[in-house]
Amino acid sequence: MATTTTANGIAAVRRMSLGQGRWVWALVVVLALLPIIGGKTGLISNYGFLQLSLMIVYAIAVLGLNILTGFNGQISLGHGAFFAVGAYTSAVLIDQANWPFWATLPLAAIMCFVVGYLFGLPALRLEGHYLALATFALAVAVPQILKYRHFEWFTHGVQGINIFKPDPPFGLPLSGDQWMYLVVLAVAVLMFWIARNLLDSRTGRAMMAIRDHSMAAGTMGINVAHYKTVVFGISALYTGVAGALHAIIFEFVAPDSFRFELSIAILVGAVVGGIASLPGAVIGGVFVQVIEKYADALTKKITTAVHLPIDLEPWTIYGIALIVLMYTMPMGIAGGLAVLWRRLKRS
Amino acid sequence: MEQLIQQVASGLANGAIYACLALALVMIFVSTDHINFAQGELAMFSAYLVWQALEWGLSFWLALPLVALFSFLIGVGIERIILRPLHDAPVLSVVVVFIGLLAIFHSLAGAIWGHTIKAIPSPFPHITFVGSGYIGPHQIGMIVVTVLLLLALFAFFRFTPLGLAMRAAAQNPASARLAGVRVDWMLALGWGLAAAIGAVAGALVAPAVYLEPNMMASILLYGFAGALVGGISSPGGAVAGGFIVGVLENLIAYFGNLLEKTTGLYLIGNGEKLSVALIIVITVLTLKPSGLFGQVTVKRV
Numbered sequence: 001m002a003t004t005t006t007a008n009g010i011a012a013v014r015r016m017s018l019g020q021g022r023w024v025w026a027l028v029v030v031l032a033l034l035p036i037i038g039g040k041t042g043l044i045s046n047y048g049f050l051q052l053s054l055m056i057v058y059a060i061a062v063l064g065l066n067i068l069t070g071f072n073g074q075i076s077l078g079h080g081a082f083f084a085v086g087a088y089t090s091a092v093l094i095d096q097a098n099w100p101f102w103a104t105l106p107l108a109a110i111m112c113f114v115v116g117y118l119f120g121l122p123a124l125r126l127e128g129h130y131l132a133l134a135t136f137a138l139a140v141a142v143p144q145i146l147k148y149r150h151f152e153w154f155t156h157g158v159q160g161i162n163i164f165k166p167d168p169p170f171g172l173p174l175s176g177d178q179w180m181y182l183v184v185l186a187v188a189v190l191m192f193w194i195a196r197n198l199l200d201s202r203t204g205r206a207m208m209a210i211r212d213h214s215m216a217a218g219t220m221g222i223n224v225a226h227y228k229t230v231v232f233g234i235s236a237l238y239t240g241v242a243g244a245l246h247a248i249i250f251e252f253v254a255p256d257s258f259r260f261e262l263s264i265a266i267l268v269g270a271v272v273g274g275i276a277s278l279p280g281a282v283i284g285g286v287f288v289q290v291i292e293k294y295a296d297a298l299t300k301k302i303t304t305a306v307h308l309p310i311d312l313e314p315w316t317i318y319g320i321a322l323i324v325l326m327y328t329m330p331m332g333i334a335g336g337l338a339v340l341w342r343r344l345k346r347s
Numbered sequence: 348m349e350q351l352i353q354q355v356a357s358g359l360a361n362g363a364i365y366a367c368l369a370l371a372l373v374m375i376f377v378s379t380d381h382i383n384f385a386q387g388e389l390a391m392f393s394a395y396l397v398w399q400a401l402e403w404g405l406s407f408w409l410a411l412p413l414v415a416l417f418s419f420l421i422g423v424g425i426e427r428i429i430l431r432p433l434h435d436a437p438v439l440s441v442v443v444v445f446i447g448l449l450a451i452f453h454s455l456a457g458a459i460w461g462h463t464i465k466a467i468p469s470p471f472p473h474i475t476f477v478g479s480g481y482i483g484p485h486q487i488g489m490i491v492v493t494v495l496l497l498l499a500l501f502a503f504f505r506f507t508p509l510g511l512a513m514r515a516a517a518q519n520p521a522s523a524r525l526a527g528v529r530v531d532w533m534l535a536l537g538w539g540l541a542a543a544i545g546a547v548a549g550a551l552v553a554p555a556v557y558l559e560p561n562m563m564a565s566i567l568l569y570g571f572a573g574a575l576v577g578g579i580s581s582p583g584g585a586v587a588g589g590f591i592v593g594v595l596e597n598l599i600a601y602f603g604n605l606l607e608k609t610t611g612l613y614l615i616g617n618g619e620k621l622s623v624a625l626i627i628v629i630t631v632l633t634l635k636p637s638g639l640f641g642q643v644t645v646k647r648v
Contacts, residue, residue: 132382148619264450312454323447323448
């Protein structure tokens with residue numbers, strides 16, 4: 001039962017995303033013009049652009065998890081680890097070797113691919129709950145690994161690394177935040193475009209075949225082990241690039257920013273947005289940042305509105321949202337919208 | 348040498364807590380095939396309940412059974428209300444729901460009792476005895492309670508009709524149902540027992556570490572490691588695994604210190620505890636997923 005609804009949801013999402021390709025590009029153009037429209041007129045502050053950038057960054061991170069979990073069926077509770085590897089690679093290169101920020105992105109990508117690929121090797125032997133367990137352990141251990149004494153000469157231990165936000169080049173009339181917003185947007189568009197093409201290709205079909213029935217996929221001649229490890233690497237690459245961008249726009253990395261909560265946030269984003277959908281990743285990214293920003297205020301409002309005797313905390317809402325969503329919309333908001341769209345069209 | 352014995356002894360005491368948590372994890376795994384990521388937070392929540400009961404003036408040995416009973420009801424409730432509808436759901440949904448539960452209990456504890464650390468006094472008397480230079484009374488107490496708990500559970504599963512029914516429901520739900528066992532309720536019972544065991548673990552560990560909402564994250568990880576080392580399908584194995592992991596944790600830190608003292612080379616220390624757990628988890632999962640005492644499961648395709 002569950003699998004059929006899943007399949008329907010995916011098909012619906014696909015139809016929706018293919019039919020509306022032009023709208024997506026139009027949206028991208030509008031977003032790219034925002035610094036000119038919103039920035040010059042003062043509608044959007046620099047802080048607003050930072051928020052938008054963070055949403056896009058989380059969207060890329062969530063996309064990484066979507067590729068792994070939604071399209072390849074491997075569960076990860078530890079994507080915060082790859083986010084951290086990307087962030088640190090970028091920060092260390094800028095801090096120690098004075099690299100320009102854009103040059104650190106490809107290296108962070110390669111680094112995360114390698115780390116993800118290596119983690120994918122033992123993950124090959126694990127399925128379902130066991131893989132969740134192994135990645136859970138990874139997520140919990142990340143801050144300690146980053147504080148390891150022999151890494152201190154380049155990670156600066158608990159203190160973390162401060163870096164400076166790059167200025168716009170060629171004397172462009174943009175603020176630093178607006179410029180980074182454009183950079184992040186460009187990277188995101190590229191990454192989503194690559195992901196779409198990857199998923200629409202022979203490789204993507206192999207990934208989904210493995211997700212749906214790995215043994216059947218194997219008998220069809222798909223090299224399951226090869227695909228699974230490579231997909232783990234690609235997924236880590238996506239999340240790692242997001243981490244690198246986060247480090248650059250946030251101008252700071254420290255071990256305790258990469259606690260277990262980060263992995264949870266990425267997972268929540270993926271699940272809320274829609275685990276096997278590209279638009280879902282965008283929704284998820286926005287959700288993660290909005291919750292992080294406004295959950296405190298929201299929970300305070302709810303607390304006073306219903307006169308609770310205790311101060312609710314954001315995580316309670318997080319948890320309840322997760323559980324309720326699993327019952328009502330297992331394919332997330334994107335899946336729910338797609339099903340709704342189909343019903344509207346039919347009637 | 349004296350230090351070494353001390354380390355092993357306190358490792359055994361830590362191991363007792365890991366063993367309790369591992370036991371709770373196994374209880375749920377055996378009956379439902381799920382790995383309960385919220386187990387640590389549930390135990391933490393129960394520890395807070397014990398603290399609250401102590402605040403209200405109850406004695407520890409009265410509070411513990413009451414809280415265990417209450418946790419049992421919470422566990423049964425979670426299974427019946429939240430997990431029952433997800434019986435045939437894909438693994439991801441179940442994992443996500445567990446993460447949701449983790450978030451809820453974690454934040455509820457913070458919301459109700461605040462984030463300042465609290466202390467629970469040790470319920471065991473301060474007495475001196477042979478070997479008290481090596482191990483404190485609370486540590487001995489933790490080990491004794493864990494062993495008693497294990498024996499009680501063993502007796503329950505081995506000698507009572509209800510225990511037999513639970514084992515039947517776990518091993519072969521279809522046949523058990525045909526034989527008149529109410530399988531659904533047996534699963535809920537497994538959850539309840541796990542929550543009660545977790546409550547004992549939380550109440551025992553709280554005097555050793557301070558009470559705060561984050562106290563369980565690393566302990567849960569070691570509980571997982573213990574359950575995996577011993578075999579996640581075997582209750583006795585999980586307890587043994589918990590003790591093994593507890594001792595191992597301390598020995599690694601001890602030899603790391605020794606190495607640093609003698610050669611000046613720092614390799615590993617207290618700061619790497621979680622990394623050690625990570626390595627144990629991944630090594631066991633990849634090399635011997637059934638653990639030391641677990642059954643090797645064969646899947647029919």
